[in-house]
Amino acid sequence: MQWVTRVYDQKTTVQHGEIPWIPYVIETKAGFKLRGLRTQSHAGSSRPVLHFIHGNSYSGLTYLPLLMALHPHADLVLHDAQGHGDSDHGGPFIGWNNSALIVREAWYHLRAHYPGQQPVGVGHSFGGVLTSLAASQDPQLFDRLLLLDPIVFSPRMIQVLSPLRWFGVYKLNPIARKARRRRMEWPSLAAVIESLQGRGMFRGWTDAALLAYAEHATEPMRGGGRRLKCAPEREAEIFSSYAEGLWPALQTLETPTQVWVGEHTYPFVHTSMNYWQRNPAVRGVAVVPGGHCFMQEHPVMTAEQLIQEIGAP
Template identity: 25%
Template sequence: MINPHRFSIGPAGAEIAMLQWGESGKPPALLVHGTGFVADVWDEVARELASTYTVYALDRRGHGASHKPSTYHFLDFADDVCRVIDALGLHDVYGIGHSAGATDLLLAAKLLPGRFTRLFVMEPTIMDPRAARAGGLDGEALSRVQGALRRQAEFDSHDAVFNRYRAAPAFVDWTETSLRAYVRHGFVPLGDGRVRLCCTPEIEAAMLRPIYEAMTQVYVGDARGNPFTSLTEIDCPVRVTTAAKSGPIYKVMAARAVSLIPQVSTLVFEGAGHCVAQEMPAAVVEAVRELAKEFAK
């Protein structure tokens, strides 16, 4: 088994950590993980796709070995994706993303017209700007954002993390390979042998605020405004997928995406939860390849 090549894009202090599976020269596929995770959680999917594609994945800002800046708005993440594509000189990119990482790709497709051949987005975080509501987060949403601050950040060892997470409902259906990849690369060793989350509770809470604002239709953006109107201008085919066992809000947001994106189709992963690529990687690989066949260029 060949390990992925690790490198980074950008200057010190603003680097984006990258993985590459497979040889250069093949059509590029760019994989973007969801909130809280790292590029390595794509490993099982990426290894299979590497027979056809040069597969890249990034640690999103605030995650893994990437930079930890002060802002985590949707366009910040989308700009990072554009930085990667420009730095690597990628064209005809197959974008494959999960949750908020799927949103990164959708927004990047508008920022870089003509650079993507197709997008495969699993339960993206979406608001419908046509139905925006006034006001901020309600008490329940605020409680969920603040709940991230109570997440345990340090553990005695990587094995201690794995044993705790293996029994947690959010990870119980993950493959062992995917969970070990997250534990190995999502936690940084400390000097005393303990390990600490790379995406700290404080960073995760900062990320979750705009996510919950989008979920509840109150996101207004920053000085750049609300970016979701740009989804109506995406110039490539997009497949929006949902998972049968995930929460209702993910299906609501997927329906919002479908209503906004011009060249859109849908797929449901039966028997899977929100993290389908880490639960059923073979099914994701098959679906990704099927979309490529339908829109071969």
């Protein structure tokens, strides 16, 4: 099935983090629209173009401090998945594999804006897996992959989880249950920050990163206050599933790949990355300070490492 029917820019540019962005829309055969942002191209220059996909429940602009540090060296394209950021909720989650197909199809439209520039796939967590799946489907999609703590289950975990999902039990896993209970509304932007600062997955985030989350992963309500853009049920749907054929795809990936994982991330991520290094396309796995969201704890350091890896000017 071909998912993407049309990709087009919107007329008005927007400013976030002192970066001018061009909003774009991806129309799908399923009827929902995805929305993203891209920077103006520097066609023919030595600047790479980084295609970035966020983690589950976030949005591209949630990583604004990281993006601001990258922008002097690279053009940026932000892809917000189904039910994230300003993209439509779009009914039930279409799954990891179909989401990756949309990434692949849409990128062929979008990369035409950046002729002669090196295309690099970048993704965090859920976005790292989608980027890897899309690249495994098409080795010509990206020249390089830079993955930030991709949430890859080990082969052993998938063996255990498969029958649980078949019986409909896996959706009751603790991470999905916690997502369904996530608070969705706050009386103000300040209340979002106050309630999340130093807690759970936000522990260690810089003030600027937490502000970016509050501003871009939530939206204003008509009667005042803020609510999450990504519904807790969508976050739980993603945590209740995983990509089909994940390890065959990862083992046959041909695109040169560099991975960074947080020192204090989920233990299974370290196990999976050690296993994945059997694929010669995985050039290295670097362990860096921080947790699963280390790039929100150390955005400038992370940007410097990405820039150094791709040799951006």
